[in-house]
Amino acid sequence: MRRYGPAVLLMLVGAAVLRIALFSDLYLRYVQGGLRPYLVASGALLGLLGLVRAALTARAARCGTDAADHGAHLVAEGHDHLHSHEGSPRVAWLLVLPAAALLLFPPPALGSYSAARDEARRAAESVGTFPALPAGDPVDLSVSQFGSRAVYDSGYSLRGRTVRLTGFVTPGDGGAWYVTRLRVACCAADATTSKVEIRGPDAPETDTWVTVTGTWRPRGELGYPSAWPPVLHATTVVRIAEPSDPYEER
Template sequence: MSSSDARSNAPAYLGLGSVLAVALCTLWLALVGHLDLYINPRYSVFTIVLAAVAVPASIAGLVVIARGHGHTHGDDADEHEYEPDHDHGRRRPGRGRAVRLALGGAAAIVTVGVTVSMLVLPPTTLSARTAQQRSVDSATLSNATGSDAAVSLLGSEGVDTSQYGVKDWAALIRQTTDTTALVGKQVRLSGFVVPGQDGSFTLTRFVISCCAVDAQPVGLGVVTDAGDRPDAVPDEGQWVTVTGALAANPDQSADARIVIKAAKVTEIAQPKDPYEY
């Protein structure tokens, strides 16, 4: 294959190479158990199957191009990619071609950089700072963060809340007009700390609908008996398990009407799966 052929096929090489890199990274994340840090588990099988198909398909495409079967009219195209150089009596590359080559090279560098980063750097979860930036304490809660079915109202003692997570309680509190039925309900929930004021903090989890890009933070306010000891509140981003009871928010000006009155706050390690779905 001539140099002009290689140049004309550069976009195809870059495109197929990018697909191959992303597919390999996806399979690697699935192999080491980190894929759930990026996408909702319900899409894991579908994503893995697509990646498994993409690897041989992209390799086959690269082989076809390398053998020259993907080249069409490259020489004719090259005639239009050069401008005459009247000063030296020879042709020089056209400006459009130079721009495409530069952009292709930059894209290749970015692709390789992202691939190496995913393989070398350890995956990280979304942080408490991100939760603050995305308004974790907002009074609104999108349908994407609610349960698949409506969360059961708690007017009946027969309702089992043992499997409720931060997302479920946050959705229930915001959807219930009369929150008096919630007061006194015992909870034991885990999440990370977004600090508040006067011995309070927000117990927070990220909820993923599709992937980490659309992750929405949800949280429940937690009040402790450490109002005069702010140093007793766990550090920002620390994962904790809070045991206590739901209570009316002592801060009447706050949007959240219900908070957790903590009886015990225990620091824990970040769980293997830090998100809710």
């Protein structure tokens, strides 16, 4: 069965990619939605290569020829005293662990642990005017949109408006808590944090997903660290299920 190892490995990795990208929305925990076709194509190609490799190995076995050993022998003849007879590098078997993890125990989306370590990476933005908000309250905003307007909008477009934010709970000092979202440009590896301090209701459990409705409370001077993080005085906090796409786009 050892000769079928490379084929099994290719099919296992392909199945893991297809499991998160084709048969579920789990891929959204790791990459942007626009990359789904490439993931599906990659998973299908790996699975196909595994089937082809298995078929070639089976045919070689029926013919009484071990194709992998024969190929290694030819290489050895052209390179002094190289006598490797492995069908594939042993290190390739390390791929079994992440592939099996994706199939059986997909890692969760990034949460409060990552958010707490990302504040120093927030990009500098300039104070200025922002487009008017849509009519009608409450107005739905992403956490990053609310933060940008609260900290940098010289037109104070949030003043007097009721807004609705969705994110996960992260704890702060002295009983403070935040509604937080992670923003990605390509994948989870480049995630940055946006968060809003919530005043009023008690904090739900850390990493709980919530939708918070409330009004903006100005703090500090626009564009300065004293204005960060922005504050929302909450009137309602509703617990929700984690969305299929947990990240905001940058």
